[in-house]
Amino acid sequence: MSVATRLGVDDPEEGLLAQARDRWARWGQDDPVLAVVADLLELPEWVQARTGPQAPLPALVEADAVLHRLARLASPRGGDDVAATAALAYLLVPGASLLAHRLEGYSPHIDHYVAGQLWLEIRAFPWERLSKVAANVLLRTRRAVIRDLRGDALTPVDPTEATWQLLETRPRPHAEDAYRRAQASWRVRTVLDQAVAENVITEKDRALLTALAEAASEHRVSRAGRGFGGLCSIPALESVAAQSGCSLSTVRRRARESLDAVAAAYGYLQKAS
Template identity: 40%
Template sequence: MSVAEEYGFDDPGSPLLVEARTGWERWCAADPSLAVVDDLIELREWTQHASPDDKVAVLRALAALTATDRSAVAALVWLLIPGACRVAEALGDLSPDIDALVASELWVQVSQAHRLRTPWLARALLNATRREVAASLDVGCRADRHWGRVLLTDDAATLASTAEDRAAVEPVVAPDVELSEFLTQAVLDHAVSEDEACLLRELAVAAETVGAPLRRGRLGLTTPAAVELVAQGHPEAPRTLRRRAARSLDRLKVYAAGWSNESNWGCWRSEQKGREISAA
């Protein structure tokens, strides 16, 4: 079973997919600006080549329709199936029924898509789906205010967003929660280990405690005072901890390039699997 099969989307003639495709024809007839493709089935491929502005406009239009039209929910769910499959894959070891859990939660989240005020609609819906499914299985991570305050500035902002200007957009969730979700997903995807993620959080707290300047040492995380404070609770020498933190941050920046950009995600996953096979 897969997330797509939970909806019957593996069959082009399934009632739900037929409903979504019929709805697409109806919406395009009413609003020609939405008619970027003739058939909903072609929309996923279109999103891979469309400009960011055009893609945002189409997704927002679909999201607005979810307030009153179940067909729009079905259409938007169908569009998000590839991302939902990645969520299920990442959480697969938590439950034998993970596909059903992800499918049901995705429908709930998409049904509320008209309430979201972000251009990163697909990412927001998939993040919310993963967060709620993980929480239902008693898995998750509490956001750390120190981590959020330290890392959402300067160069490390690339860990949680692309280079697009998001200043004028109201966030869907608090920045520290969003970044905590990113870090949790990075651990699930094996971009960093749980120990490495914990070390970075400890360094973030220490950097704030000692008042480390953000312009130095990876936004203060690897400044001598912060590292020495954390080293008091670790068997490793400060120099070793500093190297570990620097390597982890470098890997997170590479991971973020794929995590925040759908077109880069496949490349990152392929490279990651190649490294895992080589290590084995």
């Protein structure tokens, strides 16, 4: 059973998704930010066109504003509308399905866990203080699913909101090695955040480097090789290129330009090779 089926948003003519379609026009009248398409079913394509790898920042902001309004409508602290929850879940199905695929080794019922947690994260989303709805909801879903499925065997090693992660509990010195790797990951993320704040790189550049880091980790790429900790390794580049729809050479070029800019600004980071 798919994530969409578990969420109850696989049939636009039934259930909460049908209710959301019926309410879409009224939502747009009440909030002009949502008046971007005539039918809710047209919204995924509209969002995708504004969030691709070549999308300008204003388009990304516009798309996130729509998702943010839906998150507010869905929240018990906002509109408390479960149909809006279904609408936002419908938009996040592609990302949630990819997440379930990546975590399928955790459980044969991973679609069930991901769908249930996604719904909870949408309802609980802190729209009052957070933006970037899709990224934050999916990240929180991933964390919670892993914690629930493997919580007894995991240890939190980094309590910061942006980089909190779980690592398998292992006898020392393996746990210490894992902790050092987590600290290194946290430092890199901190540098990238600083680079965005100081206009060394853009948010899109940071998103690309983060995606490459996740892909390198998933493919167990050695950080000792070429390409700044494996970010420019072939497995990582191929994975991100496939997800983004860009060519491998384009992803490599953008990554190297960003890494070189960060290295030039802060000196102690190895340049991309």
